[in-house]
Amino acid sequence: MSTAVPKSSPHEERTRHAAWLELFFDLVFVAFAAQLSHTLHGDPGWREFGVFLALYFPPWWMWTNLMVSANLFELDSARRRLLMLFAMLCLAAMAAAVPKADDDAGRAAVYALGYAGTRLVLLGLWWPATRYPAPHRLPRWRPLTYCLVSGVLWAASAFVPGSWRYAMWALLVVAELVLLLTARGRGLPRRLHTGLLVERVGLFVIIVLGESVLALVTSTDHVWTAAAGVVAVLGFTLLAALWWSYFDFGSSTAELVLGSAEPQRAYLLARDVAAFLHFFVTAAILCLAAGLATAVEEAGHAHLHRGAVGALAGGLALYHAAHAAIALRFGRSVGGVAVWALPGIGVPLVVLAVADHLPPWLVVALLTAEAIGHLLYARWAVRRRAVAAGGPPRG
Numbered sequence: 001m002s003t004a005v006p007k008s009s010p011h012e013e014r015t016r017h018a019a020w021l022e023l024f025f026d027l028v029f030v031a032f033a034a035q036l037s038h039t040l041h042g043d044p045g046w047r048e049f050g051v052f053l054a055l056y057f058p059p060w061w062m063w064t065n066l067m068v069s070a071n072l073f074e075l076d077s078a079r080r081r082l083l084m085l086f087a088m089l090c091l092a093a094m095a096a097a098v099p100k101a102d103d104d105a106g107r108a109a110v111y112a113l114g115y116a117g118t119r120l121v122l123l124g125l126w127w128p129a130t131r132y133p134a135p136h137r138l139p140r141w142r143p144l145t146y147c148l149v150s151g152v153l154w155a156a157s158a159f160v161p162g163s164w165r166y167a168m169w170a171l172l173v174v175a176e177l178v179l180l181l182t183a184r185g186r187g188l189p190r191r192l193h194t195g196l197l198v199e200r201v202g203l204f205v206i207i208v209l210g211e212s213v214l215a216l217v218t219s220t221d222h223v224w225t226a227a228a229g230v231v232a233v234l235g236f237t238l239l240a241a242l243w244w245s246y247f248d249f250g251s252s253t254a255e256l257v258l259g260s261a262e263p264q265r266a267y268l269l270a271r272d273v274a275a276f277l278h279f280f281v282t283a284a285i286l287c288l289a290a291g292l293a294t295a296v297e298e299a300g301h302a303h304l305h306r307g308a309v310g311a312l313a314g315g316l317a318l319y320h321a322a323h324a325a326i327a328l329r330f331g332r333s334v335g336g337v338a339v340w341a342l343p344g345i346g347v348p349l350v351v352l353a354v355a356d357h358l359p360p361w362l363v364v365a366l367l368t369a370e371a372i373g374h375l376l377y378a379r380w381a382v383r384r385r386a387v388a389a390g391g392p393p394r395g
Helices: 010-015 020-038 046-072 078-097 105-131 141-157 162-183 194-219 226-260 263-297 306-329 334-357 360-388
Strands: none
Touching: 020 046, 020 078, 020 194, 020 263, 046 078, 046 105, 046 162, 046 194, 046 263, 046 306, 078 105, 105 141, 105 162, 141 162, 194 226, 194 263, 226 263, 226 306, 226 360, 263 306, 263 360, 306 334, 306 360, 334 360
């Protein structure tokens, strides 16, 4: 096994894209997104939302870990392919266990064992870095604690009874976060490909947006009326506006900021924005997917269930709140962020407060109007900044 430090030229840094293996790996999250979103269909309560977030974080966290590993160790060897394929199998088992994983001992055990398997995959990916020459060598205790010990404890949790199992999961996740936060990028064998990182996160956003579109389409299996069609069209328009604003402004800004930062700051920004804050971005879209599906199915009702409105309006508010936090982390001024963040969060919360008096189509229409307004403001702001800088207007 080679112990050479992986290197890349500046040209490779600019032009590297997701490999076929990484794209194939992402397919398992199509199934995960569908399973998780389905848990919020209908009229979910606080418990269902809590379980959704709790079951979503471990696979999301593993995806970010494997995404960074693929970013740093791009050599396409048979060993790496087998490790990533085994990780896919483990995550697929976790996805299959998601329904009732919070109260079914068998499903919870499969979920825990699947996650334990992915920790061992991480160990296999990172262990060669412990043999690199200084100063690129990774201390052995880091993969041993972060990957091996964590994996063993997750496997052991499969045999812990009742609610103690879930408390153990929470403690293990917190321990993993503490290890990552204390590392602060030390021990990385090379600089992250920031363009590839932004691309990979963007592809994951496409996955959850795709689940939202699929939820709209499949919800018409249960109801085929003009009212359902109106809600479905409004829902698609909402998703299209989110896609437009994210990929025209959000991802391009991230690539610019990360690409111009020095390596240590680029790592810390990537950790906070890609690993932590995008958990809430993608969770919000999955909530929207569930809420839109329910809105189509209940299009003929006098009003939506409170849980469905919570998934819809709460999802959109969370989406904007996460993007506001990302903008602040990138150094934007509080005043500049508040101009669009306060309406983006406030309008959905107002809709949530009055939804008992609104028909389903109007709930979705108001949220769609907010998303379109947000997009138009972003385009106007970018054009104004371009003109002020003396360049041609964008958009």
